[in-house]
Structures are given as structure tokens and as C-alpha cells.
Amino acid sequence: MTGEFERIRRIVEVLGAQAYGIGDDCAVLAPGPGQLVASTDASVGGIHFRLDWIGHREAGWRAAAAALSDLAAEGAAPAALLAAVGVPASASDAELVAVMQGVGDAASSAGAVVAGGDLTGGPTWSVTITVLGWAERPVTRAGARPGDGLWVTGRLGAARAALAAWRHGDQPAAEAREAFAHPVPRIEAGQWLAAHAAGAMIDLSDGLGGDARHLAESSGVAIDIELGRVPRSPACDEEARRLGVPPEQFAAEGGEDYELLATLPPEFGADDAASFARECRLALTRVGTVRYGQGVRASLAGRPLSLAGYEHFR
Amino acid sequence: MTGEFERIRRIVEVLGAQAYGIGDDCAVLAPGPGQLVASTDASVGGIHFRLDWIGHREAGWRAAAAALSDLAAEGAAPAALLAAVGVPASASDAELVAVMQGVGDAASSAGAVVAGGDLTGGPTWSVTITVLGWAERPVTRAGARPGDGLWVTGRLGAARAALAAWRHGDQPAAEAREAFAHPVPRIEAGQWLAAHAAGAMIDLSDGLGGDARHLAESSGVAIDIELGRVPRSPACDEEARRLGVPPEQFAAEGGEDYELLATLPPEFGADDAASFARECRLALTRVGTVRYGQGVRASLAGRPLSLAGYEHFR
Numbered sequence: 333m334t335g336e337f338e339r340i341r342r343i344v345e346v347l348g349a350q351a352y353g354i355g356d357d358c359a360v361l362a363p364g365p366g367q368l369v370a371s372t373d374a375s376v377g378g379i380h381f382r383l384d385w386i387g388h389r390e391a392g393w394r395a396a397a398a399a400l401s402d403l404a405a406e407g408a409a410p411a412a413l414l415a416a417v418g419v420p421a422s423a424s425d426a427e428l429v430a431v432m433q434g435v436g437d438a439a440s441s442a443g444a445v446v447a448g449g450d451l452t453g454g455p456t457w458s459v460t461i462t463v464l465g466w467a468e469r470p471v472t473r474a475g476a477r478p479g480d481g482l483w484v485t486g487r488l489g490a491a492r493a494a495l496a497a498w499r500h501g502d503q504p505a506a507e508a509r510e511a512f513a514h515p516v517p518r519i520e521a522g523q524w525l526a527a528h529a530a531g532a533m534i535d536l537s538d539g540l541g542g543d544a545r546h547l548a549e550s551s552g553v554a555i556d557i558e559l560g561r562v563p564r565s566p567a568c569d570e571e572a573r574r575l576g577v578p579p580e581q582f583a584a585e586g587g588e589d590y591e592l593l594a595t596l597p598p599e600f601g602a603d604d605a606a607s608f609a610r611e612c613r614l615a616l617t618r619v620g621t622v623r624y625g626q627g628v629r630a631s632l633a634g635r636p637l638s639l640a641g642y643e644h645f646r
Numbered sequence: 647m648t649g650e651f652e653r654i655r656r657i658v659e660v661l662g663a664q665a666y667g668i669g670d671d672c673a674v675l676a677p678g679p680g681q682l683v684a685s686t687d688a689s690v691g692g693i694h695f696r697l698d699w700i701g702h703r704e705a706g707w708r709a710a711a712a713a714l715s716d717l718a719a720e721g722a723a724p725a726a727l728l729a730a731v732g733v734p735a736s737a738s739d740a741e742l743v744a745v746m747q748g749v750g751d752a753a754s755s756a757g758a759v760v761a762g763g764d765l766t767g768g769p770t771w772s773v774t775i776t777v778l779g780w781a782e783r784p785v786t787r788a789g790a791r792p793g794d795g796l797w798v799t800g801r802l803g804a805a806r807a808a809l810a811a812w813r814h815g816d817q818p819a820a821e822a823r824e825a826f827a828h829p830v831p832r833i834e835a836g837q838w839l840a841a842h843a844a845g846a847m848i849d850l851s852d853g854l855g856g857d858a859r860h861l862a863e864s865s866g867v868a869i870d871i872e873l874g875r876v877p878r879s880p881a882c883d884e885e886a887r888r889l890g891v892p893p894e895q896f897a898a899e900g901g902e903d904y905e906l907l908a909t910l911p912p913e914f915g916a917d918d919a920a921s922f923a924r925e926c927r928l929a930l931t932r933v934g935t936v937r938y939g940q941g942v943r944a945s946l947a948g949r950p951l952s953l954a955g956y957e958h959f960r
Contacts (some may be wrong), residue, residue: 355864357719357848358685360784363677371672372728372776374766405671414686416730416774452688455769460730462686462776470674534671550669 334425336451342425343432350436352412352445359447361412364466371402377420377457385498388427390513392434395459398537400442400517401590405535406472407526408465410519412447413439415461418454431459442519469526471594476532476551480595482620483605485521485612488540489568489579492586496571508567515590521612522592528604530594540584541639543593544620544628551595554625559584559632561619580632585640595622648739650765656739657746664750666726666759673761675726678780685716691734691771699812702741704827706748709773712851714756714831715904719849720786721840722779724833726761727753729775732768745773756833783840785908790846790865794909796934797919799835799926802854803882803893806900810885822881829904835926836906842918844908854898855953857907858934858942865909868939873898873946875933894946899954909936 334342344354353359375381375395383391396413403410415435419428432446439446444463490511497504504512518535525533532551534543540562548555559580572582596604608616630637648656658665667673689695689709697705710727717724729749733742746760753760758777804825811818818826832849839847846865848857854876862869873894886896910918922930944951 356786356788357716358683358722358779358784360720360781360786361682361684363682368675368677368682368778369672370675370726370728370776370778371762372730372764372774374730374732374764374774376732376766376768378769379767402671406674408672412684414684414776416686416688416776418688418690418772448685450686450688450774452690453693454690454772455692458732458768458772460686460688460764460774462684462728462730464682464684464778465672467674470672472670472674474670 339425339428339451343429346429346433347436347446350440350446352447354448359412359414361447361464364409364411366466366468367470369403369406369408369465369467369470370462371399372460372462373399373402374458374460386513388430389434392431392459393438393514396435396438396461397515397517398590399461399463400438400519401535403463403465404518404522405533405592406467406470407522407530407533408467408470409523410442410444410463410465412445413461413463414447415449415459417449418452418458420454420456442517467526471526471530471533473532473534473547473550476547476553476595476622478553478622478624479598480531480622481598481600481618482555482557482622483594483596483616484562484591484619485518485614485616486591487563487565487615488536488589488591489583489586490565491515491588492582493567493571496575505567505570507565511565517590518592521614524608524612525592525594529597533592533594536589536591536593537587539587540593541628541630547593548626548628554623555620555628556623557620557628557630559630559637561617563615563617578632581637584630653739653742653765657743660743660747661750661760664754664760666761668762673726673728675761675778678723678725680780680782681784683717683720683722683779683781683784684776685713686774686776687713687716688772688774700827702744703748705771706745706773707752707828710749710752710775711829711831712904713775713777714752714833715849717777717779718832718836719847719906720781720784721836721844721847722781722784723837724756724758724777724779726759727775727777728761729763729773731763732766732772734768734770756831781840785840785844785847787846787848787861787864790861790867790909790936792867792936792938793912794845794936795912795914795932796869796871796936797908797910797930798876798905798933799832799928799930800905801877801879801929802850802903802905803897803900804879805902806896807881807885810889819881819884821879825879831904832906835928838922838926839906839908843911847906847908850903850905850907851901853901854907855942855944861907862940862942868937869934869942870937871934871942871944873944873951875931877929877931892946895951898944
């Protein structure tokens with residue numbers, strides 16, 4: 333193991349143009365248009381990822397993508413990220429470089445640079461990413477209004493399917509593995525939705541049930557979800573069947589899909605969703621409705637179904 | 647132990663006006679004047695602090711102060727911080743709240759709000775703070791010019807004296823303990839120096855020897871330090887004597903003082919330093935000179951003395 337400063341030098345060298353201005357006390361960034369939008373997100377080995385399931389580069393990508401997903405959910409344009417990495421004493425320089433390559437790949441895929449960070453020792457791998465972006469009209473969780481439609485991007489349940497397979501000692505299906513190891517933050521989708529009058533938005537890290545609850549609480553509204561409408565990945569259905577859980581429930585309770593959940597005005601319809609799909613190359617599906625009241629009511633084939641939350645904290 | 651969301655609710659309640667906008671995917675902040683300045687800094691239990699040495703609230707303060715010190719070294723005005731806290735399973739809610747109270751105290755002492763964060767489980771306490779601020783004229787490490795004077799704020803060596811005492815199983819002197827447990831980021835001093843033509847600036851986290859080296863490398867210059875001029879805390883002298891190390895060397899090799907090291911134009915003199923002392927209620931002492939060349943040459947009573955670096959990384 334080499335020292336801290338030599339490791340930083342090597343990371344900056346490998347990141348090349350993905351890094352910007354590393355090596356000073358602070359990153360210095362020109363202001364962008366609108367408001368500054370910032371979020372911090374920690375990924376801890378053994379809790380958020382396991383290195384016997386995914387590789388070091390994937391762990392770095394996943395940590396950065398999860399943080400960038402928060403910018404997507406605000407409708408923001410990413411500018412930069414800072415990476416604080418806790419490195420166990422047993423780690424090699426090559427492993428650390430791989431983690432940071434994953435971070436750099438995720439940053440540049442989202443139009444952001446790696447502008448700084450901090451390396452420390454630690455009992456386990458941890459990758460804490462702070463993302464910085466700009467938004468002319470940041471979309472919070474608090475703007476849902478009764479009558480709005482509830483919409484979701486992409487398809488749900490694949491990341492949970494991967495976790496379920498690993499936990500049973502199996503290899504997940506390729507699609508499920510990819511969803512867990514290489515989630516794509518929905519940056520373009522978030523900006524599109526912000527520009528098309530999204531009232532409230534959140535990214536699906538705690539699962540559709542849990543995140544709809546956050547959105548309903550922040551907005552002071554009730555949310556009805558029709559689980560039959562929720563788009564699911566094929567991998568999700570397969571894994572749910574094996575576990576004897578209705579696939580609709582499996583998908584809605586799974587976390588870490590990093591799709592976006594947004595409320596849109598009542599007049600937003602199928603034609604608008606088709607425009608979104610064409611421009612963002614991603615499905616946008618209506619899965620429910622915002623109502624007066626509080627709480628989340630999910631139903632499947634007309635019958636109520638209670639959704640468990642998904643807490644990462646252990 | 648309660649769940650993640652209940653813990654966040656409790657923290658927001660206790661922080662009161664020190665917190666701002668917590669609970670969304672992102673913090674949303676109005677842009678300030680000048681450039682955005684950002685830095686992230688991890689404090690890990692057992693590496694950067696020990697909870698048998700300092701309390702939970704002190705650990706939170708210290709983690710936030712260390713990060714805010716990076717803003718000070720850029721001459722920036724702090725605006726907000728984000729706190730990613732890794733909480734061991736054995737931790738109580740009261741301990742977590744105390745850590746965050748320390749973070750909140752440090753933030754508000756520097757004119758910043760706690761604008762967001764992330765709670766995760768982890769094998770040990772860790773507090774990763776990202777600070778955000780604004781600077782009209784950010785001062786990097788790269789602007790030192792031959793002929794400039796090298797100046798340091800405050801007095802050095804007390805934090806190292808505290809560490810040395812604890813490591814020998816003793817209680818540190820009150821001044822030394824305070825320096826380690828409750829460092830004060832030199833925000834006002836940093837802004838004053840930036841406004842008075844500081845060419846380069848860095849905060850002393852790696853020790854005078856190590857940080858002068860960073861500054862010399864970034865600026866492409868050599869730095870001469872007269873160790874006899876370096877202002878020392880009384881606690882430093884006492885501990886150095888006990889260890890049989892020249893106190894001048896002990897102070898210059900100690901890390902984590904969080905004072906500022908700045909280069910100022912040749913014409914900056916004693917009268918200017920007196921103005922600084924009056925306005926910032928802090929000493930400013932000339933300890934060396936910037937030269938053509940490279941590397942750091944320290945001398946004590948006219949004889950060269952090689953300074954060891956101070957690497958936190960273990």
C-alpha cells in the first residue's frame with residue numbers, strides 16, 4: 333500500500349479529463365444557472381454492496397450513480413461530485429483505482445466532473461459521494477397536488493431480484509445483475525419532467541411503497557397506487573414467482589431501482605408520455621393518482637395491499 | 647435503536663434553526679457571490695478521533711470544523727454543509743443526536759446551515775462532512791511567488807500535544823485538549839487574508855512541514871521556514887520537553903492545528919499583521935519566505951532541520 337498523496341496522484345492520473353481541479357483544499361466551480369442543488373450519499377461495504385457480488389469498479393459506479401440519482405430527482409443538471417473513500421488496510425492500490433474509475437465513469441456519463449475527495453483508512457470500504465448541480469426550477473417532494481397523476485420511469489424490481497438471487501446463493505439473471513451493479517441515474521428524464529410541470533419528484537431508492545410515502549408526507553396529500561399498472565422487469569417476475577410473492581408486490585417493495593417517481597398535472601396524458609419515451613428513450617407509466625388526505629393506498633386487482641417499506645439502515 | 651427516518655426527524659428537531667431544508671432528495675441553495683467552493687472531509691472513529699478521548703458532541707464539532715477549515719483556507723464564506731454519518735449498531739439515539747449537535751454548533755459558528763445528510767450503519771463511527779461556500783477571489787495553494795512572506799495564524803502544536811498525552815495514558819493540558827476537541831476554523835481570518843492579497847493559502851491539517859510542502863509543490867516554488875519564529879502553544883512546549891524533542895520541531899511536525907498558512911506580498915509587514923490581529927482577534931506571524939526553486943527548507947538557529955510529514959492515512 334502506498335501513501336495517501338501517492339494514491340491521490342495515481343487516481344488523478346487515471347481519471348484524466350474526468351477529474352477537475354483535484355489537489356487543493358477545495359474544489360472551485362463556476363456557478364451554473366438557477367439554484368445550487370446538493371446531496372450526499374454513503375455506500376458502505378457489507379451494507380449497500382458486497383464485493384463478492386459486484387466488482388470494485390461497479391461498486392464505485394453504483395455509489396456515484398445513487399448520489400447522482402438524487403440530482404435527477406430534483407430535475408438538476410449535474411456539475412461535479414466529491415468522493416470520500418474509506419479504504420480498508422487490506423485494499424490494494426489497484427482496487428482503489430478501480431473504485432474511483434467507476435466513480436469517474438458515472439460522473440462523466442452524467443456530465444459531471446470529479447472535483448475533489450478525501451481518502452481515509454477504515455474498517456471496511458465506504459464510498460461517500462456528494463453531488464453538486466444546478467436547477468432553474470428544482471422539483472422537491474412537496475409539490476404534489478390532488479388530482480395529479482403519479483408516474484414512474486423505466487421498469488421496477490430488477491435490483492431487488494438480483495439481491496434476492498445472491499442471498500439465496502444463486503447468480504442473478506443478467507438484467508437483474510446489471511440493474512443492481514450498474515444503475516443509470518435518470519438525469520435527462522428528471523430534467524425533462526421538471527421542464528414539463530412535474531409537481532413533485534423523488535428517486536426510487538426505498539422502493540415504490542416507501543418513496544410514495546415520503547412524497548405523500550412532504551406534500552400533505554394521499555396517494556393511490558394501482559399495482560397492476562407498475563411496469564416490471566422480467567427478472568423481477570421470475571424471482572417473485574420463486575419466492576411465492578405476487579410480482580406486483582415484489583416490484584413495489586423493492587428498493588434501489590433508481591427510477592423516478594413524479595407527479596404530473598391531470599392533463600398530462602399518453603401523448604406526453606410518448607414524447608417523453610421518444611426523447612428520453614425510457615418508458616413513462618402512470619401508476620396512480622394524488623388525492624386529498626394522507627398516506628399511500630396500494631391496490632391490486634381492486635383489493636388493497638399493504639406495502640412494506642425498505643430501510644437501508646442496519 | 648430507532649429507524650433511519652425517525653432518527654432524522656429527531657435530529658432536525660434538535661438542530662432547530664441550525665438545519666435548513668432537510669428531508670428532500672437534495673438541498674437547494676441560492677447562489678452566493680463569486681465562485682462555488684466545496685470540500686469533503688471524512689473523520690473516522692479510531693483513526694481521526696477516539697470516543698474515549700473526546701465526547702460525541704466534540705467528535706461532531708471536530709469533524710465539521712476540519713471541513714470548514716478547508717473553506718477558510720480558500721478565503722470562502724461558508725453557506726451550508728452536508729453530513730454523512732456512519733453509525734455503529736451499538737450506538738444510541740442520544741449519541742447520534744450529540745454528534746449532530748456538534749456538527750450543528752460548528753456550522754452555525756461559521757455562519758453555515760446543516761442542509762442535508764445521510765445516515766447509514768457502519769462498523770465504526772464516521773462523520774463525512776461536505777462544506778459549501780462562496781468566494782469572490784478563491785485563494786488556492788498555487789499562487790505563491792518568490793519574495794512573498796510566509797505567515798501563519800494563531801499558535802501551533804497544541805493538538806499534537808493532546809494526542810501525545812493521550813497516547814501516553816495521560817490527560818492533556820486543558821489548552822491542548824481544547825485545541826484537539828474544539829478546533830476553530832479560521833473563517834474570518836481566511837476571508838481577511840484573501841481580501842489582503844494572499845497569494846496562496848492552506849490550512850494546517852498535515853502539519854507546518856507537510857502543508858508547506860503541498861503549497862510549494864502546487865506553486866512551483868521553494869519555501870524557507872525559520873522554526874524559531876513559529877508561534878507555539880505553551881502546552882506544546884511542555885509535551886515536547888517531556889518527549890525530548892525540540893519544541894520548535896514538535897510544533898512544526900504536528901498536524902490538525904487548523905491554523906492557516908498563507909503567502910503575502912513582500913510589502914505586507916508588521917503594521918498589516920497588527921491590523922489583522924485587531925480585526926480577527928488572532929495572531930499573524932511571519933515564519934518564512936518564498937524563494938525560487940523547490941522543496942521546503944526549515945532551519946532552527948541557523949542550522950537545517952528536516953521535518954517529518956504527518957499522514958493521517960493508516
